Amino acid sequence: MLRTRTIATITLAIILALAVPTTRAFDYPTPKVDVNDLSFYQPPISTEPYPLTTAKEVRNVIFCIGDGMGLGQVTLARLRALGPAGKLHMERLPVSGVIRTHSSNRLVTDSAASGTAMSSGIKTKNGMIGLAPDGSPYRTIMEAAKASGMATGLVATSAITHATPASFASHVKSRKMEADVAEQLLANRVNVLLGGGRRFFLPKSDPNSGRKDERDLLAEARDAGYVYAETAAQLRSVNAPYLLGLFQDKGLTTLPPEPMLALMTRKAIECLRHAKDMSSGSNKGFFLMVEGSQIDWACHSNDAESCVRQTLLFDEAVKAAIDFALADGHTLVLVTADHETGGLTLFDGDTKEARVKWSTKSHTGTPVPLFALGPNAEQFAGVYDNTEIPKRLAPLLGIRPWPQPIK
């Protein structure tokens, strides 16, 4: 009897296995990380929104971009870290908006076109950085801020030459021209550059180089007054008006001993304040862009656990920005995304273990959230296009007109 039931069970299992359609699996390597270890994350002590400020003068801007971070990614991270009733730090910002992300030629944007929209206020083709579709360059909000006397900084967990940071301080026809981007970041005198991508700063003769010429941009940066760091310890000990920190040849691992995104953000703020203290005759503040680059990477792999970890790492960096902004009182913090990646949806599960479903391995055209805090934050509420962000930002920094073609 028992044997008969066993055979029947096995037969049924085989039938079910054949009957249930299998998901077509891609062969993506999963990083060797304990992605379930979220002990680094310091949750908010409250779910109350941060207060709106009555101050109107914007001296500093901290623009935080979660690459590939849609509402699904934010929600999943919150559920895993805090449960359904919690709030991430970014979700406590008092103003929220919804951002449309299409590029000039596609419904689904890439980071280059979206970064250009958010920095220059123009739509361009996927792959292009700081240029209109016809190839004409447009000033970025960071370049305009620099020209007006503000200090500037870029922080990312990708190569610092990757599409999003590149979009704020360079102009190239293809995002693949990362060696050119590296040159332009230094030529633009961005005060603080923290991330990966060291290979694009090394001469061709170096075995780790990603360049096709013998320019040694690390040496050129030192000659130009940059302090160079490549470990977390070196980063912690630096306080300089010009800082170049490159912690990997390619993108960061986001694991120790590398500096975490939150540490890089705090250090960038410290150095940018120092840069302003050093400059005489200007009461202008700083413009800092911080990117959580690898939310996108996790979602391209449809890796929910890694997506949660990367979103929480980004949220820690947002917290560093919030802490400074609340203490300063004249800092505008914007948190948004360049696009959504993966088509992540959550469907029924228990309250902390939501089940996820991905609709693609690539980007999607769904709108992304925006959160804002600080003077004039309320101007960033509503549903609008990503090109509107710098258009609303520029007048607050005394920059007119906008957008600005480069003659």
Added chain:
Amino acid sequence: MIRRETTIRIDATYQPTVAPGDTVFRGQKVCKEPGEQTCPIAGTIQTVRFDPDRHEFVIVVVPVH
């Protein structure tokens, strides 16, 4: 002559239309990227992996012998 495996790179903004194990023919489109990103040989898709630094999918095709 035995042909070696072929690698195709596509921008990760766009969805690959092939997966490991798929049989592909020469000239078949391998992604939804605008333009003509096609498979240069007939064969079987061995792997599709994401290269984050170049933001590309890397598709490896093993030829049919």
